[in-house]
Amino acid sequence: MVQTLVQKIIARASSRESVRPGEIVTCKVDLALLLDSGGPRRIWPRLKELGVGVWDPDKIVLMTDHFVPAVDAQSAAILKLTREFAAEFGIKNFFDMQGIGHVVLAEQGLLQPGMFACGGDSHSTNGGAFGCYMAGFGAIEMTGVVVTGEIWLQVPETIRVNWDGDFHKGIVAKDISLQLCRELGMDNAFRAVEFGGSTIADMPMTERVVLTNMAAELGAETGLIEPDEVTLDAIRAAGVEPVTDALDWHSDPDADYLAAHNFDAGSLVPQVAAPHKPSNSGPADDYAAVRIDQAYIGACVGAKLSDLHMVAEVLKDRTVAKGTRLLVAPSSKRTMAEAAADGTLATIVEAGGNLLATGCGACAAMGAGILAEDEVCISSTNRNFQGRMGANSSSVYLASPYTVAASAVAGRIADPRELLV
Amino acid sequence: MAAVAGNAWLFGDEINTDTMAPGLYFKEPIEVMATHCLEAVNPDFAPNVKSGDIVVAGKNFGMGSAREQAPMAFVHLGVGAILAKSYSRIFYRNAINFGLPVLIFPQVDEIGVGDELIVDPVAGRVENKSSGVQYEVEAIPAHLMEMISAGGLMPWLKQTRGKGPGKG
Numbered sequence A: 001m002v003q004t005l006v007q008k009i010i011a012r013a014s015s016r017e018s019v020r021p022g023e024i025v026t027c028k029v030d031l032a033l034l035l036d037s038g039g040p041r042r043i044w045p046r047l048k049e050l051g052v053g054v055w056d057p058d059k060i061v062l063m064t065d066h067f068v069p070a071v072d073a074q075s076a077a078i079l080k081l082t083r084e085f086a087a088e089f090g091i092k093n094f095f096d097m098q099g100i101g102h103v104v105l106a107e108q109g110l111l112q113p114g115m116f117a118c119g120g121d122s123h124s125t126n127g128g129a130f131g132c133y134m135a136g137f138g139a140i141e142m143t144g145v146v147v148t149g150e151i152w153l154q155v156p157e158t159i160r161v162n163w164d165g166d167f168h169k170g171i172v173a174k175d176i177s178l179q180l181c182r183e184l185g186m187d188n189a190f191r192a193v194e195f196g197g198s199t200i201a202d203m204p205m206t207e208r209v210v211l212t213n214m215a216a217e218l219g220a221e222t223g224l225i226e227p228d229e230v231t232l233d234a235i236r237a238a239g240v241e242p243v244t245d246a247l248d249w250h251s252d253p254d255a256d257y258l259a260a261h262n263f264d265a266g267s268l269v270p271q272v273a274a275p276h277k278p279s280n281s282g283p284a285d286d287y288a289a290v291r292i293d294q295a296y297i298g299a300c301v302g303a304k305l306s307d308l309h310m311v312a313e314v315l316k317d318r319t320v321a322k323g324t325r326l327l328v329a330p331s332s333k334r335t336m337a338e339a340a341a342d343g344t345l346a347t348i349v350e351a352g353g354n355l356l357a358t359g360c361g362a363c364a365a366m367g368a369g370i371l372a373e374d375e376v377c378i379s380s381t382n383r384n385f386q387g388r389m390g391a392n393s394s395s396v397y398l399a400s401p402y403t404v405a406a407s408a409v410a411g412r413i414a415d416p417r418e419l420l421v
Numbered sequence B: 001m002a003a004v005a006g007n008a009w010l011f012g013d014e015i016n017t018d019t020m021a022p023g024l025y026f027k028e029p030i031e032v033m034a035t036h037c038l039e040a041v042n043p044d045f046a047p048n049v050k051s052g053d054i055v056v057a058g059k060n061f062g063m064g065s066a067r068e069q070a071p072m073a074f075v076h077l078g079v080g081a082i083l084a085k086s087y088s089r090i091f092y093r094n095a096i097n098f099g100l101p102v103l104i105f106p107q108v109d110e111i112g113v114g115d116e117l118i119v120d121p122v123a124g125r126v127e128n129k130s131s132g133v134q135y136e137v138e139a140i141p142a143h144l145m146e147m148i149s150a151g152g153l154m155p156w157l158k159q160t161r162g163k164g165p166g167k168g
């Protein structure tokens, strides 16, 4: 039976020859990602209540990212409990204050094509860029995974999204994601999105993960990309050998997609999503009158080394506008170190940017950089729901790192192409 | 599981989990978090919702974050069931795991604010006593109803996996 990549991975994880969309199956979990936010603090009390331990400490990856560094007694207590959980259950893959979980997973080479992985966070879809099935679940379900090593699933339909051609200067994967939220809507439950086409084949992994990360905004079960040499090189760069059958994990050529959407990268312009949802997107120029208080570079999706390079490219020999603040929270410690070594951080700081600690920061109003009543922010994060970054009356516009940086310089929303010629 | 009866609270399309369990109160226990549930959308909801009341909403209810505190807040506030045109995948799964009946209900536009509803998740029936109209709805799939009937994932795990006090 011809199958899509999603079907093949689910079939393998559920010990079947093949699966059909709509079927309900139970899958064995290869990797479970737990974060400080919905991890041990919510799961450990339940393990105690059940009187059981974890199914396999070597398949659990634990990170602290949402509440780091601790800013008050509550966040300090959550982090302490997370560390104690790692010690109690012998979790070897515990990364404490090393960066945002989704980014660190990739940096550490923990994802391989064909894997079936679950994460206690909606943006776990990020991992699908490595040709694996990775989806987000609530802490209650991750409790079930941690106890049993299994999860039930309704096999999703697959939607294929192709992007072909070359971007113009200043256009990046984030612009694709914001455009797709508008075009495909945010209500794609029971569907997986497989990204392909020449534009995506030409992207480095740091850009590909933007697409799969924001499959969460499409409401999809997951997003994924068939592995190729770029994928394998990224795994090798982490010091890990790719699995021997890595390149076998792809959709059959005549696989049955629910729908296929074809887009031309050459006609894409910088996108901005207006409050309060990512699907409220349109050309950056449409929002040129919007004055901003804060420009934020952060999150799993928008503060990797390649994102900081975009910011520095715009900020070089320029300064942040008076009355606007630029906050930059690099997405991992490694990102911080590399950006320090190659001069990127210096460029950002010289331009007037404020450097924040590595972590989720202001993205979900759990760390530093949150917004006051009525403030306006442009952000390289992935969600702009009402109150997400602070006060209920604040507003967040989403954009690429290029567009956020250009807006920081202008003090209002700006098309970065004007500054990149 | 018995039928639930209460008054309808109406919400629109794409109500997200950040508004149900705001990040600003994320470190607080559910008792505190629940008092802020949906305050950005309808500040009257959390202080006034009564046990058994029914949340009625449009499409993609619960979009966004995986935070389990979103359905937990409803359970804590005593919400008896949710009727929506469609759900986000994570919210739907979380709700089931807390034993909160979530039904797909295309006719939400026929329900008025405060209408007296009776929802029977097992039979797949909704009765609007205020308008006198009865609806047949898609019953919750059998494999999930098993979990809801057990009271959610924890009671179900206790039945199937619990070993009494152990490690930790």
Ligand code: SF4
Pocket (backbone or CB within 6 Å): A065, A066, A100, A102, A121, A123, A298, A299, A300, A301, A359, A360, A363, A364, A381, A382
């Ligand atoms: S950076 Fe934001 S979107 Fe990413 S995991 Fe953290 S809170 Fe979630």
